[in-house]
Every structure is written in structure tokens, then in C-alpha cells.
Amino acid sequence: MAVSESSALSYEVQDPDVRLMMQVRDDDATAFETLVVRYQNRLINLMNHLTGRSDLAEDLAQEVFLRVYRARKQYKPGAKFTTWLFTIAGNVASNARRSMARRREVNLDGRESGPLGASPLEQIVLAASGQMPTRQLDKSETQQIVQIAISALNERQRMAVLLSKFEGMCYDDIAQVMETSPQAIKSLLSRARAALREVLLPYLEEGNQPPATNA
Amino acid sequence: MNSPKPPVTDPQKASELIVAYLDGELSAAGCQELEERLSHDAAFRDQLNSYRRTWDILDELPTTMADDRFAASTIELVAVAASDAEHPASRHWSWIAHRPWAVALLGLCCSFLLGFLIVSAVAAMFGGDESQASRNQQLLQDLPVIERVEIYQAVGDIEFLRALAKSDFLDSLSQSTDNLKKPNQSSAGEPRSQSTEVRFASLSVEDRRGAIESLADFQTRKLQQRRRIFAGLERSTQQQLRELHQAIQDDPQHEQLITVADRYQHWLSQQPSNQQLAIASADVENRLDHVRQLAADRKSRQDRSRSANDLHETVRWLNHFARDHRREIQQRLRRAQQQRSGESKHRGKAWKTLGALGAGNGRLLTIAMVNAWIEDGEPRDPQLTKRAMEHLLESLSPATRREVLKSTGVKNQWHALVTLLEAGYAARLPERKRASWERKTPAERMAEMVQAGHKPPPREISATEERRLWRVYEEELSDQQRQELEHLSREEILERLVEELKPRRPQAGDPRGKPEFRPPRPEFRRPKNNPPERRRGARPGERDNRRGRPFDDEPFDEDGRSDDGDSLGDRGPPPRDADRRAPPPRRKRRPPPERPVRPASPDDSSTSPTTASEDSSS
Numbered sequence: 068m069a070v071s072e073s074s075a076l077s078y079e080v081q082d083p084d085v086r087l088m089m090q091v092r093d094d095d096a097t098a099f100e101t102l103v104v105r106y107q108n109r110l111i112n113l114m115n116h117l118t119g120r121s122d123l124a125e126d127l128a129q130e131v132f133l134r135v136y137r138a139r140k141q142y143k144p145g146a147k148f149t150t151w152l153f154t155i156a157g158n159v160a161s162n163a164r165r166s167m168a169r170r171r172e173v174n175l176d177g178r179e180s181g182p183l184g185a186s187p188l189e190q191i192v193l194a195a196s197g198q199m200p201t202r203q204l205d206k207s208e209t210q211q212i213v214q215i216a217i218s219a220l221n222e223r224q225r226m227a228v229l230l231s232k233f234e235g236m237c238y239d240d241i242a243q244v245m246e247t248s249p250q251a252i253k254s255l256l257s258r259a260r261a262a263l264r265e266v267l268l269p270y271l272e273e274g275n276q277p278p279a280t281n282a
Numbered sequence: 283m284n285s286p287k288p289p290v291t292d293p294q295k296a297s298e299l300i301v302a303y304l305d306g307e308l309s310a311a312g313c314q315e316l317e318e319r320l321s322h323d324a325a326f327r328d329q330l331n332s333y334r335r336t337w338d339i340l341d342e343l344p345t346t347m348a349d350d351r352f353a354a355s356t357i358e359l360v361a362v363a364a365s366d367a368e369h370p371a372s373r374h375w376s377w378i379a380h381r382p383w384a385v386a387l388l389g390l391c392c393s394f395l396l397g398f399l400i401v402s403a404v405a406a407m408f409g410g411d412e413s414q415a416s417r418n419q420q421l422l423q424d425l426p427v428i429e430r431v432e433i434y435q436a437v438g439d440i441e442f443l444r445a446l447a448k449s450d451f452l453d454s455l456s457q458s459t460d461n462l463k464k465p466n467q468s469s470a471g472e473p474r475s476q477s478t479e480v481r482f483a484s485l486s487v488e489d490r491r492g493a494i495e496s497l498a499d500f501q502t503r504k505l506q507q508r509r510r511i512f513a514g515l516e517r518s519t520q521q522q523l524r525e526l527h528q529a530i531q532d533d534p535q536h537e538q539l540i541t542v543a544d545r546y547q548h549w550l551s552q553q554p555s556n557q558q559l560a561i562a563s564a565d566v567e568n569r570l571d572h573v574r575q576l577a578a579d580r581k582s583r584q585d586r587s588r589s590a591n592d593l594h595e596t597v598r599w600l601n602h603f604a605r606d607h608r609r610e611i612q613q614r615l616r617r618a619q620q621q622r623s624g625e626s627k628h629r630g631k632a633w634k635t636l637g638a639l640g641a642g643n644g645r646l647l648t649i650a651m652v653n654a655w656i657e658d659g660e661p662r663d664p665q666l667t668k669r670a671m672e673h674l675l676e677s678l679s680p681a682t683r684r685e686v687l688k689s690t691g692v693k694n695q696w697h698a699l700v701t702l703l704e705a706g707y708a709a710r711l712p713e714r715k716r717a718s719w720e721r722k723t724p725a726e727r728m729a730e731m732v733q734a735g736h737k738p739p740p741r742e743i744s745a746t747e748e749r750r751l752w753r754v755y756e757e758e759l760s761d762q763q764r765q766e767l768e769h770l771s772r773e774e775i776l777e778r779l780v781e782e783l784k785p786r787r788p789q790a791g792d793p794r795g796k797p798e799f800r801p802p803r804p805e806f807r808r809p810k811n812n813p814p815e816r817r818r819g820a821r822p823g824e825r826d827n828r829r830g831r832p833f834d835d836e837p838f839d840e841d842g843r844s845d846d847g848d849s850l851g852d853r854g855p856p857p858r859d860a861d862r863r864a865p866p867p868r869r870k871r872r873p874p875p876e877r878p879v880r881p882a883s884p885d886d887s888s889t890s891p892t893t894a895s896e897d898s899s900s
Contacts, residue, residue, distance in 0.1 A: 096357070103356050107348040115346050124346060129356050130500050136360045166498035209342045217343065231305060232340050238307050253307065257298040260333055267336040 084148035092139045103132055109234070110156055116229055117160040118167075119218050127163055131156045146243055149234065153244045157226055164222070216266040224259035227252055300330050304337065354750075421509075422490045424520075426483035427527045428512045429505065430540075436547035438522075440529040442566045447535065447542045451574060452549070483531060549577075553749060588679045589706025590739035595677040596703060597648065597735035603674075604648040607664035611651050614663060649732050653725045660693040668692050674699075700728070707731050751779045 078085045084105070090098035110131055115124035134155050142151070217225060223245065230236045230244060238249040238256075245252065302308045303316050320327050427434060437443045446452070482490050497505065512520065530539050550558055557576055564572045604611060655661045671692045675683045682702055689698040704727060708719055719727070755764065755775065767775045 099360065100353060100357055103353045107352050107356070108346070111346050111348050111352075116343065121346060125349060125352060126500050128348075129352075129359060132356045133359055163498055163500075166496070209339065210344050213340055213342050214344075217340070228340075232337065238302075238305070253298055253302055254294075256305070257294070257301045260301050260337065261297055263340070264332055264336045267339055268332050271335055271339065 078144035078147065082144070082147050085144045088135075088139070088142055088148055088151075089144070091136070092142050094139075099136065102135070106152060110152075112233065113153070113156055113229055114160060116217060117157075117222075117225060118163055119214075120167075123163065127159055128156075130159050130163075134159065147240060149236070150240050150243045153230060153234065153236075154246075157244060160226075161222070212267065212270050216263050219266060220259050220262055224255060224262065227255050228259045228263070231256060296326070296329070297333075300326075300333050304330070304334055419487070422487045424512065424524070425490050425494075426481075426531075427520075427523050428508050429482050430527070430543075431508045431512045431523065432551075433540075433543045433547040434523045434526050436550045437526065437543045438562065439566050440526055440533075442569055443526075443530070443539055443543055443546075444533075445566075445570050446546055446573075447539055449570060451570065451577070452542060452545045483527075551749075558749075586706070586710050587739065588681065589703070590710065590735075592678045592682045593703050593707060593731060593735035594738050596674065596699065597732050599674045599677055600648045600652065600732070601645070601736075603664070603666075603670065604651045607651070608647060610664045611647055611654070614654055615650055645732060645736055649729045652728045652732065655696070656724050656728060661696045666692055666696060671695055703731060707734065748776060751776055751783070754779060754783065 084102065087098045087102050091102065107128060110128040111124045114127040114131075115121045118124070118127065131152070135152065138155075145151075217228070220228060226245060227241055230241045231238075236244070238252045241256075242249045242252045247255075299308070299312070299316055303313060308316065320330065421428075437446075482493065485493055494502075494505075512523075515523070530536050530543070533539055550561065553561075553576065561569060561572055561576070651664065654663060655666075675686060675695075678686075678699075682699070685702055686695050686698045689695045707730075708716065711719055719730075722730070755767070759767075767778060770778065
């Protein structure tokens with residue numbers, strides 16, 4: 068995408084990370100290290116939730132940084148730095164998923180493989196209701212349910228949700244990362260949140276209200 | 283005139299509206315319209331609330347923190363990529379473009395080569411290229427060893443591994459950490475190498491071929507690195523590793539052995555390279571003792587550092603607390619002054635001074651407050667409330683917090699904390715000061731600790747950082763530079779290296795330009811007035827003019843504070859005590875260790891000096 072000088076300058080002025088990346092482009096090691104330290108946790112978390120494999124998250128985040136470094140000479144500030152970074156991260160996660168799918172690493176348990184082992188909704192609901200007798204929103208249980216809900220989303224929905232929720236990105240930026248239109252993101256996020264609600268709401272509500280009153 | 287629009291009835295559209303509203307992506311007019319509907323449509327409101335609640339609960343998703351070596355290993359990975367990029371093949375051949383005769387010659391050579399390759403290929407088709415096939419076969423057979431080459435190199439011997447598995451060494455390491463994460467585990471809680479390895483050992487040779495083809499990029503890169511490491515070993519070493527692998531595989535407890543080996547390798551990789559070498563060169567019988575000793579030394583250093591940090595945090599917190607209760611403390615001081623002025627002129631004067639200083643001097647105010655607590659036998663006047671105690675404990679290390687919380691009630695917890703701090707402080711005192719410390723009253727001890735804990739202790743150097751610093755020391759310093767440092771203690775050498783390796787920003791017009799990824803060769807600044815020869819004869823405790831630091835290693839002076847002759851602390855000049863400190867290990871110039879440091883693998887990477895100090899997870 069062609070980037071005009073004025074818009075590049077504008078991003079460089081507004082976004083400190085873009086300035087850092089410009090320094091990286093000029094082979095400034097310190098700037099690169101700053102970026103790594105600044106984004107390492109965010110990327111690892113994103114990779115963890117995108118692939119559902121916490122054991123691979125660090126490796127994949129490292130791959131993202133390596134790509135950033137390799138692409139540094141071609142970098143032109145045509146967007147916020149995060150937009151560019153998460154675009155790369157999305158590509159790396161997609162590639163990793165494809166590679167793992169080729170290797171048939173799909174764990175039928177779903178809990179282990181996360182999104183790779185697409186859990187049927189029935190399983191999810193069963194898993195959630197199985198925990199209900201305690202009727203306590205125990206933290207670990209909640210985490211588990213939320214993870215299951217996230218892993219039930221499709222790849223694009225999950226990416227959009229993670230960027231919106233944890234990166235606080237606006238629809239325009241998410242659209243840039245996912246190379247689509249803001250309107251499509253609006254619709255994508257709406258469907259994603261509806262899917263999340265379908266899984267999470269029974270869990271949230273059942274502890275407070277007896278099933279009879281719900282019916 | 284605008285007529286009100288009919289409400290959106292399509293569920294999908296309604297859902298989009300709500301989500302956009304919650305995400306702050308709706309226009310002002312859209313917001314107004316939606317809020318209007320919310321005010322009278324209960325179902326719509328419920329729907330919005332359910333979206334909001336299910337969105338909020340996503341905050342419960344567990345977060346993962348990067349391993350403390352992550353940044354350093356990433357930089358190293360990139361440094362390797364940078365060095366690869368610096369030597370592209372095209373650069374070597376660029377001159378040829380300007381020499382037509384060379385092009386012709388090269389063309390001729392290529393023709394011959396092509397012909398040879400064609401002949402070879404034809405021969406291979408008829409089964410002639412057996413050597414290539416056998417190399418491939420060997421590679422496939424070696425894959426399980428290559429995959430764990432660093433682990434096997436670290437362990438070296440099956441008997442040592444078995445002894446390690448029987449011992450409680452690794453368990454004691456993980457128990458001694460504050461961090462719940464075991465040192466050998468990734469954030470996922472799995473042993474690092476096992477989490478990403480393909481486990482070629484469990485595959486048949488033919489299946490390994492397929493497994494290689496389906497590896498992800500990063501896995502391929504990692505395997506290539508390990509293959510290069512393995513190929514760089516001598517044949518006899520390669521054979522040893524194969525035998526070690528076979529011995530592990532044949533062992534009934536092979537899964538446990540692999541896990542132990544993995545954990546041990548991770549621990550070893552965090553140690554300085556000279557220690558790694560020392561361990562590797564120790565006899566199998568003595569190696570475990572050596573390892574234990576090293577771990578004990580490190581733990582002791584960590585304990586000292588943690589204790590110093592806790593003292594500093596406590597003093598800092600007490601300073602704030604005393605400042606907040608200044609009036610109460612001053613009133614108490616006045617009362618004490620009135621009572622004691624009759625007893626002794628000297629003491630009355632001292633309290634008067636203390637009272638006067640109390641208003642402006644934070645440290646003395648704190649000392650007055652804690653001395654009053656000691657006098658009362660409990661922290662009251664000003665009252666240390668339960669909430670305040672909790673707040674104080676939050677700023678301390680988890681180990682100290684746990685220990686203090688074993689006591690119940692603020693009074694007991696305070697006493698437990700003081701006891702812990704005193705024990706830690708006494709342990710850090712030089713031998714010659716212990717006796718005088720033992721003779722001091724509780725109030726004097728507390729005053730001394732407040733004085734000592736006022737300034738932050740020097741930053742702890744993590745194990746991985748230390749390893750990196752020793753590598754710089756051994757491989758990058760000149761003999762002269764090493765000679766300059768050799769007579770310093772181990773800690774002082776590390777401090778100097780940290781100081782000297784701090785990145786220096788190039789000045790405007792500096793021809794050196796930006797710093798490179800490789801650490802620059804340190805240039806030790808020569809003192810103008812204090813040549814190194816003079817320092818050899820310097821007495822312990824004598825000030826080093828170059829850095830304003832004393833040569834002695836007693837804890838007060840480690841903070842770089844000037845000796846102001848404060849009567850509250852035993853701060854006299856330390857006696858000559860050259861024998862007290864063990865001479866630093868003299869490091870010989872030696873070739874790089876046989877086991878190369880894996881630069882690009884996130885499994886074994888070092889911490890950058892800029893990263894936060896390592897927790898006691900190692």
C-alpha cells in the first residue's frame with residue numbers, strides 16, 4: 068500500500084512506537100529491544116489465545132519479532148505500529164495453525180488443543196453445566212469456561228475479539244489488521260459476542276437463578 | 283421535521299447496534315437513539331446487559347507473562363539473523379559482474395558442475411549415490427539425539443543423570459523459589475524442551491521423514507540449529523551422546539530421566555559459562571556436589587539480595603508512615619524530652635535534638651517512631667493498624683510475607699518482621715561487625731537498620747545476566763582489562779562490567795553511529811589520577827576515587843553512601859582485612875567452551891542486562 072509522506076510523518080509524530088520502529092529501520096538495536104520488551108507480553112498472550120497453545124506462544128511471538136526485524140527496511144509508517152505488528156502476528160498465528168493442522172496435531176479433547184480441536188457447543192455446555200453444582204464462580208473454573216468460549220469462536224472472530232478486548236483497538240484499526248472493512252468488523256464482532264454470550268450467559272446466570280425461573 | 287425512526291427489529295442489526303454502542307463505535311445520534319430505546323425497552327436493556335457482562339468476564343482469561351529470558355533470547359535470535367544477512371552470497375560475487383572474463387570462466391565451471399551433477403543424478407537413479415542416502419539415513423537415526431543435543435551435552439553421563447534423578451536437588455531448587463513457576467518450566471508449566479519437541483524417538487525412522495516435512499517454520503529453524511551444533515561436535519562426542527540417548531531410552535524410568543535432564547539443562551544454562559565449564563569438567567562422582575554447592579551459593583546471594591530489598595522497602599514504607607503521623611511522634615518526643623531532661627543532661631540533649639530534627643529529617647523521625655514502638659513493646663502511638671500492616675507486607679517479597687503471616691495479630695507480625703529483617707541484616711554484615719551488632723540494644727539495631735535501608739540496595743544481577751557478563755569477561759576483554767579487574771571481588775567485577783557495558787548514546791556527528799546488536803567491546807576508562815597499580819595496594823574500605831565506591835564490601839558502603847560518622851551506626855573505618863575476602867577466581871584465557879552457547883533458541887537464552895532482575899525462580 069502506497070503511503071504518502073504526509074501520512075507517514077503524521078504517524079511518526081503521533082505514535083512513539085512508530086518512531087521506535089523508524090529507529091529499528093536504521094539498525095538501532097536499543098530501539099528494537101525496547102519494542103520487544105514493550106510488546107512481548109501482549110504478543111505472547113495474543114498468540115496463546117489465538118492458537119490455544121501456551122507452550123508455543125513464546126516461540127510464535129519470537130517469530131513475529133523476527134519478521135518485524137526482517138521487514139524493517141521495508142517499513143513505512145502507513146498506520147499505527149500496533150496495526151502493523153498485529154497484522155504480522157495474525158499471519159504468523161495462521162501459518163502456525165495451518166502447520167499444526169497439517170501435522171494433525173488436533174487433540175480431540177479440545178481442552179488441550181483449544182481452537183484446533185473445535186469443541187462442539189454441546190460439549191461446551193456440558194462442560195459448563197458439569198461445574199454448576201458448586202454454583203460458585205470459582206476463578207479457575209471461570210477461566211476455564213472463558214477459555215472454552217473463546218476457543219469456540221472461529222479464527223477471525225477470535226482475532227477480532229482479542230484485538231478489541233485486550234488491545235483496545237477501534238474497528239478501523241482492527242479492519243486494517245484483518246484487511247477488511249470496518250463494517251465487516253462490526254458485524255464480525257457482533258456475531259462473536261453473540262456466540263460468547265450463548266456460552267457464557269448460562270454459566271453466569273445459572274448460579275443466581277434457578278432453571279425454573281429461566282424457563 | 284424529523285419523525286422518530288422505527289426501532290431496529292432485526293436481531294442481527296440490534297445486536298450490531300448494541301455491540302457498537304458498548305464498544306464506543308456508535309455515532310452521537312446513534313447513541314441517543316439507542317439510549318432512548320433502552321429507557322423504555324426492558325428486553326433490549328437486558329440484552330445489552332448480557333452482552334456487557336459476558337464481555338467483562340473475558341477479563342478472567344489467564345494472562346501469560348514473558349519468560350524473563352524472552353527479550354534477551356529474541357535479541358539473540360535477531361542478532362543471528364542480522365549476522366546471516368550481513369554475509370549474503372551476492373556480496374562475495376559482486377566483483378565478478380565487472381569482469382567479463384570471470385563471467386566466462388564461471389560459466390565454464392558451471393557447465394562442468396552441471397554436467398557432473400547430471401551424471402551424479404543418473405548414477406543416483408541407478409542406486410549409485412549410496413553415500414548421500416546413508417547420510418540421510420544417519421540423520422534420520424540421529425534426529426532424537428539432535429533434538430535434545432543441548433540436554434544431552436549438559437548431562438553428559440547416564441550415571442550422573444541417574445544420581446541427579448535420585449537426588450532432591452531439582453526439587454529443592456523449585457521449592458526455594460518465591461515464584462510458583464518452576465525454573466525449568468515454561469509458562470505453560472511444561473518442561474521447556476518437551477513442550478515443543480517432536481519426540482522423534484517415539485517415531486520410526488520412516489515416520490521421522492514425514493515429521494520433518496510437516497514441521498512449522500520455527501521448529502525447522504530450531505532443529506537446523508541443533509543439527510549444526512551436533513555436526514560441530516567431534517565424532518567421539520557424537521557417539522557418546524548417541525550412547526547416552528540409548529541408555530536413557532533403555533532405562534525403565536526414561537520419561538523421568540528425560541524430564542530431569544531437561545530441568546537440569548535449563549538450570550545449567552542459566553549459570554555463568556565458567557561455572558558450566560567447571561561442572562562439565564568435574565568427575566561424575568563429584569559433579570553433583572559441585573552442582574549443589576553452586577546452587578547453594580546462588581541461593582545465598584539471592585537471599586541476601588531479597589533481604590536487603592525487604593529492608594529497603596520496609597524503611598521506605600516506615601518513612602511514609604512516620605511522615606503521615608509526624609504530629610503524634612513529635613508530641614511523644616516532647617513528652618519524652620520533658621521526662622528525661624532531669625535524668626541526664628546528655629540524653630536530654632540528644633532527645634531535644636531528635637525532637638527538633640524530627641520535623642525535617644525523615645530518617646530520624648522514623649527512628650524515633652520505631653524506638654517508641656520498641657519501648658512500648660508493640661507498634662502503637664502511632665498505631666500500626668491491621669490495614670497498614672497489610673499494606674506494608676504487600677511491598678515485601680513473597681517469602682518474607684509468607685513468613686510474617688505465620689504470626690497472627692499486628693503486634694506479633696511486626697515483631698516477626700523485625701526479627702526477619704534483623705536476621706537478614708546481620709547475615710549481610712561483615713564478620714568483624716557481627717560482634718558489635720550482637721551487643722547492640724534493639725533500639726540501636728533498629729536505628730542502624732533504618733539508616734542502612736534508607737537507600738536502595740544495588741540491583742541484583744540475574745543468573746542469566748551474570749552468565750552473559752562472564753562471557754563478555756572471558757571472551758571480549760583484553761588481558762590488560764582483565765588484569766585490571768582480577769583483584770576485585772566477584773560482585774565488584776560484575777558491577778564494573780554492568781557499568782561499563784551500559785549503552786552509551788552516540789554523540790551528534792559520532793562516526794560510530796548507532797550501536798550494533800553485538801555488544802560493543804567494552805572500553806574501560808582509565809582513571810586520570812589513580813592508576814590501577816595504586817589500587818592493588820589499596821586497603822579494604824578505602825575509597826575508589828574513580829567511582830566513589832569503597833573497596834570493602836560491607837553492606838552500608840555498597841549503597842555508595844558517604845560515611846558521615848553517624849553515631850547511630852557502627853561506621854568506623856574498617857580494619858585492614860585483606861585475607862577476609864577470598865581472592866577472585868583467576869580466569870585464564872581459554873578457547874570458547876566446547877558446548878557452544880545456543881544463541882537463537884528461546885529454550886536457552888540469556889537475559890539482557892536491561893531486563894528486570896531475575897526473580898528467585900532460578
